[in-house]
Amino acid sequence: MASLEEHSLMSAGQPAAHVFPIGSRINEAGRLEIGGCDLVEIAETFGTPAYVYAEDDIRARARAYLDAFRARIERFEVVYASKAFPCTAAFRLLAGEGLSCDVASGGELHLALGAGFAPERIYLHGNNKSDAELEQARDAGVGHVVLDSFDEIDRLERIAPGQRVLLRVTPGISPSTHAFISTGQVDSKFGFGMDDVPRAIERIRELELVGLHAHLGSQIFDLEPYERLAELLAGIGRYPLLNLGGGLGIAYTYDDRPPSIEDYVDALLESAPDDVTILCEPGRSIVGNAGVTIYRVGTVKRIPDVRTYVAVDGGMSDNLRPMLYGARYEAELADRLGGDTLCTIAGKHCESGDILARDVRLDDPRPGDVLVMPATGAYGHAMASNYNAIPRPPVIFCRDGDAREVVRRETFEDLTLRDV
Numbered sequence: 001m002a003s004l005e006e007h008s009l010m011s012a013g014q015p016a017a018h019v020f021p022i023g024s025r026i027n028e029a030g031r032l033e034i035g036g037c038d039l040v041e042i043a044e045t046f047g048t049p050a051y052v053y054a055e056d057d058i059r060a061r062a063r064a065y066l067d068a069f070r071a072r073i074e075r076f077e078v079v080y081a082s083k084a085f086p087c088t089a090a091f092r093l094l095a096g097e098g099l100s101c102d103v104a105s106g107g108e109l110h111l112a113l114g115a116g117f118a119p120e121r122i123y124l125h126g127n128n129k130s131d132a133e134l135e136q137a138r139d140a141g142v143g144h145v146v147l148d149s150f151d152e153i154d155r156l157e158r159i160a161p162g163q164r165v166l167l168r169v170t171p172g173i174s175p176s177t178h179a180f181i182s183t184g185q186v187d188s189k190f191g192f193g194m195d196d197v198p199r200a201i202e203r204i205r206e207l208e209l210v211g212l213h214a215h216l217g218s219q220i221f222d223l224e225p226y227e228r229l230a231e232l233l234a235g236i237g238r239y240p241l242l243n244l245g246g247g248l249g250i251a252y253t254y255d256d257r258p259p260s261i262e263d264y265v266d267a268l269l270e271s272a273p274d275d276v277t278i279l280c281e282p283g284r285s286i287v288g289n290a291g292v293t294i295y296r297v298g299t300v301k302r303i304p305d306v307r308t309y310v311a312v313d314g315g316m317s318d319n320l321r322p323m324l325y326g327a328r329y330e331a332e333l334a335d336r337l338g339g340d341t342l343c344t345i346a347g348k349h350c351e352s353g354d355i356l357a358r359d360v361r362l363d364d365p366r367p368g369d370v371l372v373m374p375a376t377g378a379y380g381h382a383m384a385s386n387y388n389a390i391p392r393p394p395v396i397f398c399r400d401g402d403a404r405e406v407v408r409r410e411t412f413e414d415l416t417l418r419d420v
């Protein structure tokens with residue numbers, strides 16, 4: 001398996017490789033390979049659109065987290081934030097790698113348990129957990145519930161007295177990222193503000209408070225706020241567990257240069273006391289660059305002196321991030337990487353805002369081409385919808401030249417399955 005350092009996709013003259021899964025390469029036929037599988041062949045076998053993952057990439061990043069902690073401290077836990085890619089095959093793989101798991105709903109809890117995550121390795125999050133979710137956690141023997149509000153303290157004491165809990169703190173630190181995915185600031189629906197924390201701790205009678213939690217936000221490149229976080233939490237009181245959340249950013253575009261996992265872990269540990277267990281909750285930085293989405297080009301519309309629209313057979317139903325956060329992505333043709341035709345990649349949905357990427361350069365795109373968008377492994381499948389009654393894409397795992405479908409494509413029949 002290629003290490004993160006050996007991560008070089010392409011020979012000279014090709015676009016930067018760090019947005020593609022580890023081990024990706026251009027094969028003898030000039031086509032892009034992910035996990036040893038030719039993407040043009042994958043498109044023929046499984047159809048498009050499809051989410052295609054390099055299994056080894058997910059493993060390598062999980063191991064990079066574990067190794068980074070292991071090299072620095074003895075007591076730690078790497079908790080997979082499963083909202084990034086709540087897929088049974090991913091849960092299985094990451095449970096097998098020895099990670100713990102963060103779930104943010106009864107549904108994610110159901111999936112994690114079903115995939116074989118030990119309940120005691122699961123952390124349940126949510127700013128408005130229902131009675132049913134808390135009962136589900138209690139009955140399953142979930143290791144830790146992360147308390148998010150005064151109301152929840154009362155609710156959980158009634159439902160699951162004795163439950164081990166962490167208290168979610170909103171530390172008033174806000175790194176720079178999109179406002180929708182920033183959570184550390186005082187004005188947040190999540191957690192207890194610093195002023196409320198003492199009162200919350202006092203209020204807890206029937207629960208076992210074993211730690212504190214904070215999550216600053218997502219897609220963060222600036223490590224400085226993390227350096228102070230452990231110290232800030234430890235200052236609240238001495239508890240055995242400090243969970244410092246997730247949020248390390250990844251490269252979506254060729255110009256993005258996120259910090260390494262090692263540097264991120266360094267920052268997390270910068271002010272951490274020696275006598276506690278440190279937890280972190282990465283989601284995107286484990287699965288984001290492991291996955292690409294493949295589409296088939298259907299139409300190419302050239303508006304002279306204005307723009308060239310390249311329309312693909314998916315769009316905002318399989319990747320909402322460009323529309324929701326203004327997220328930028330790259331795109332390539334699977335068998336002709338590079339090129340200099342300036343293009344806008346449009347989806348097939350019935351609205352003008354259904355644009356997946358702007359100003360990407362392709363090699364003379366034509367109907368029938370397979371188009372690849374890298375870095376779609378996190379929050380793509382997770383936030384997919386059936387808008388315009390489009391069946392959701394399958395998930396394909398590739399490894400050593402073998403491709404296996406781990407989630408099948410939805411069918412039209414699936415679309416009426418819930419009709420009563």
Ligand code: LLP
Pocket residue numbers: 081083084102125181215217218219245246247248281282283284285321325378379
């Ligand atoms: N821990 C907690 C408590 C979280 O709320 C999150 C993300 C994570 C960990 C993992 O963050 P990550 O390492 O993946 O950045 N849909 C948005 C992202 C929302 C993230 C919500 N919470 C997106 O597509 O960018």
